[in-house]
Structure formats: structure tokens, C-alpha cells
Amino acid sequence: MPFDALNDVSDEALLVAYGNGDAEAARALTLRLTPKVLGFAARMLGGDRAEAEDVAQEAMLRLWRQAPSWRQGEAKVTTWLYRVVANLCTDRLRKASGVALDAVPEPEDDRPSAAEGLQQAARAAALDRALADLPERQRQAVVLRHIEGLSNPEIAAVMDIGVEAVESLTARGKRALAKALAGRREELGYDDG
Amino acid sequence: MAERPDLTDTELDGLFQAARDTAPMPSADLIARVIADAEAELEPGVEPAAPRPGILAAVLATIGGWPAAAGLATAAVAGLMIGIATPDTLQDLSGGYFAAAGYQLEDLLPSYGDLLGEG
Numbered sequence: 082m083p084f085d086a087l088n089d090v091s092d093e094a095l096l097v098a099y100g101n102g103d104a105e106a107a108r109a110l111t112l113r114l115t116p117k118v119l120g121f122a123a124r125m126l127g128g129d130r131a132e133a134e135d136v137a138q139e140a141m142l143r144l145w146r147q148a149p150s151w152r153q154g155e156a157k158v159t160t161w162l163y164r165v166v167a168n169l170c171t172d173r174l175r176k177a178s179g180v181a182l183d184a185v186p187e188p189e190d191d192r193p194s195a196a197e198g199l200q201q202a203a204r205a206a207a208l209d210r211a212l213a214d215l216p217e218r219q220r221q222a223v224v225l226r227h228i229e230g231l232s233n234p235e236i237a238a239v240m241d242i243g244v245e246a247v248e249s250l251t252a253r254g255k256r257a258l259a260k261a262l263a264g265r266r267e268e269l270g271y272d273d274g
Numbered sequence: 275m276a277e278r279p280d281l282t283d284t285e286l287d288g289l290f291q292a293a294r295d296t297a298p299m300p301s302a303d304l305i306a307r308v309i310a311d312a313e314a315e316l317e318p319g320v321e322p323a324a325p326r327p328g329i330l331a332a333v334l335a336t337i338g339g340w341p342a343a344a345g346l347a348t349a350a351v352a353g354l355m356i357g358i359a360t361p362d363t364l365q366d367l368s369g370g371y372f373a374a375a376g377y378q379l380e381d382l383l384p385s386y387g388d389l390l391g392e393g
Contacts, residue, residue: 099312107312115308120297134304141308145315204292227290228297259280262289266278271285 092158093151100148107145110158115141117159117229118166124224125170127213128206132173140165156238163231163239167221174217200270207269211261219254226251 087095087109095113098106118140123133143165144158212220218240225231225239226247236247266272281289300308337343 099316102316104313104316107316108309111305111308111312115300115305116297119300119304123298124293130298133298134301137300137304138307138311142311142315145312148315201292201295204289205296208289208293227287228293230294255283255286256280258289259282259286262286263278263280266281269281269285269289271281271288 093153096144096148096151096158097153099145100151110144111141114144114159114162118162121163121224121229122166122170124209124212124228125167125221126173128209136166136169136173139169157235160235160238163225163229164241167239171217204269207262207265208258211258214261215254215257219250219257222247222250223254223258227255 087106090098090106090109092110092113095106095110099110115137119133119137122136122140123130126132126136140162144162147161212224215223221240222236225236226233231239233244233247233251236251237244240247262269337346
């Protein structure tokens with residue numbers, strides 16, 4: 082099948098095609114899903130690029146292994162992947178800290194940034210630091226809702242909780258972020274004074 | 275330091291937008307590794323389950339493995355060589371041996387001469 086002809090094919094159809102031995106389908110899925118997986122992993126791991134890449138590769142490998150026994154219509158491929166990534170990140174954060182998840186240390190303020198000086202990069206970096214201080218479930222819900230753009234029912238499926246619980250987690254997460262970042266208004270470009 | 279007001283929803287949305295704009299893009303190396311994993315999983319050889327034995331393996335197991343197969347091959351080649359070389363060489367060998375004792379091969383195997391005659 083020509084490569085660009087796969088653009089309109091659903092993730093699930095591509096996965097089933099791969100499960101039947103179609104390597105071209107795997108290439109299309111890789112280009113489509115790896116950015117999502119990597120982005121989510123990076124936000125969950127406090128911006129650690131190398132760790133996020135390892136998680137992304139591992140999550141995709143699990144997807145390939147799942148393909149032959151994928152049950153159509155049971156779950157969205159992205160929902161399944163986000164859940165795998167969340168679990169992998171949780172495991173890594175536990176191993177890294179050796180303590181409770183909520184005690185993730187705050188990254189140093191002066192860590193180097195390739196895009197230093199750019200307002201967007203400064204805002205994203207400040208958000209990463211504030212996200213790292215959130216309890217893990219709040220962080221997961223906020224990232225999936227407001228950065229990855231998932232709907233509340235989708236997040237509920239990823240996190241295996243009810244929609245109301247998702248709403249509660251995102252609301253509390255946003256309040257905590259708004260409070261934590263209040264002192265950084267100047268570096269964020271939000272200083273009206 | 276004076277107490278600063280919490281960020282508004284609009285301001286927070288600006289941060290989320292910044293995060294989306296600066297989302298890490300996968301490197302070419304990562305993409306290559308993921309595709310390589312996918313292709314490796316398609317290879318039958320990487321299945322964690324034990325490979326199903328083929329026909330050759332089944333035959334070998336029946337006769338006793340590769341050593342038995344080697345012995346069988348040796349015997350087959352030897353038989354072929356004897357078949358090609360006979361009867362003159364066999365006649366010479368056996369004839370020479372038995373001639374020293376005063377016998378011809380026909381004395382020991384009377385039908386041997388008839389067999390040659392028919393050939």
C-alpha cells in the first residue's frame with residue numbers, strides 16, 4: 082500500500098494490518114503515535130528527554146506485541162498507549178525517587194534550556210516545574226486534558242476512573258498550578274505592573 | 275515579597291499553549307528504533323515461544339540426530355563408490371585373495387559368473 086494512502090486509515094485498522102504482517106502500517110503508526118507518546122512521557126517525567134524517549138520506545142514495543150491479539154472496538158489505540166505510558170512513567174518515578182510519588186524533587190531553576198530567552202520556552206519550562214510538584218494523578222489528568230487535548234471520558238478510560246473524578250483532579254491540579262506559578266508572573270510575561 | 279494573585283484561567287491556558295508549541299518532537303533515531311522494533315516483532319525468529327520443529331528436524335530426531343545422519347551419509351557414499359568400482363575391483367581384490375589359496379571367486383559363488391554373463 083502506498084505510504085500516503087494510509088493517512089486516512091484509523092489507528093486501529095493500521096494496528097490490525099500490522100498484526101497481520103504489514104510493516105508499512107507500522108511505519109505509519111510510528112510517525113503518527115510516537116510524537117504523542119513522547120510528549121506525554123516528557124511532561125510526566127519533568128521534561129527528562131532521554132527517559133521520555135526510552136518510555137516512548139518501550140510503550141510502542143508493547144503496542145507491537147499487542148497487535149496480533151488486539152481486540153477491535155474494545156479500546157482506542159491512543160487510550161491504550163497513554164495508559165501504558167502513564168504506568169511506565171509511574172514505575173520510573175518510583176524507582177528514581179525511592180519515596181512517595183508526591184515527593185518528586187523540584188528541578189533546579191537554572192537548568193539550561195536550548196531555547197532560553199524565548200517566552201514560549203520559558204513558559205513551558207515553568208509549567209514543567211510546576212507540574213512536577215503536583216501529585217502524580219493530578220499531573221496526569223492536567224497533562225492529558227490541557228496539553229494532549231483528550232476529552233474527560235477519554236482520560237477516565239486512560240486512568241480507569243470516573244469522569245467526575247477526572248474533573249475533580251483537573252480542577253484541583255489547575256488551582257494548584259495557578260497558585261504555584263503566581264510568584265513567577267514576571268518570567269512568564271504576565272506582570273501587569 | 276508581596277502576595278501575587280494566582281494565575282487566571284486565561285493565563286494558565288497561555289502556559290498550556292506554550293507547552294503544546296514546544297512539545298518534544300521524536301528524533302530520527304527514536305523513529306528508526308521504534309520501526310526496527312516493529313519489524314523485528316514481525317520476524318518469526320524472535321517469537322518467545324519455542325520454535326515448531328520442521329520436517330528435517332523430525333527426520334533427524336527419528337534416526338538419532340546429526341551423528342546418525344553423518345553415518346548414514348558415509349554409508350551411502352561408500353555404497354555408491356563400491357557400486358561404481360565393481361565388479362573389476364572386487365574381482366581383483368577377492369580374486370587375488372582367493373587365488374593365493376587356489377580358489378576363484380566362481381568356486382565360492384557359482385552363480386556369480388552367470389550373473390556377469392547376463393549383465
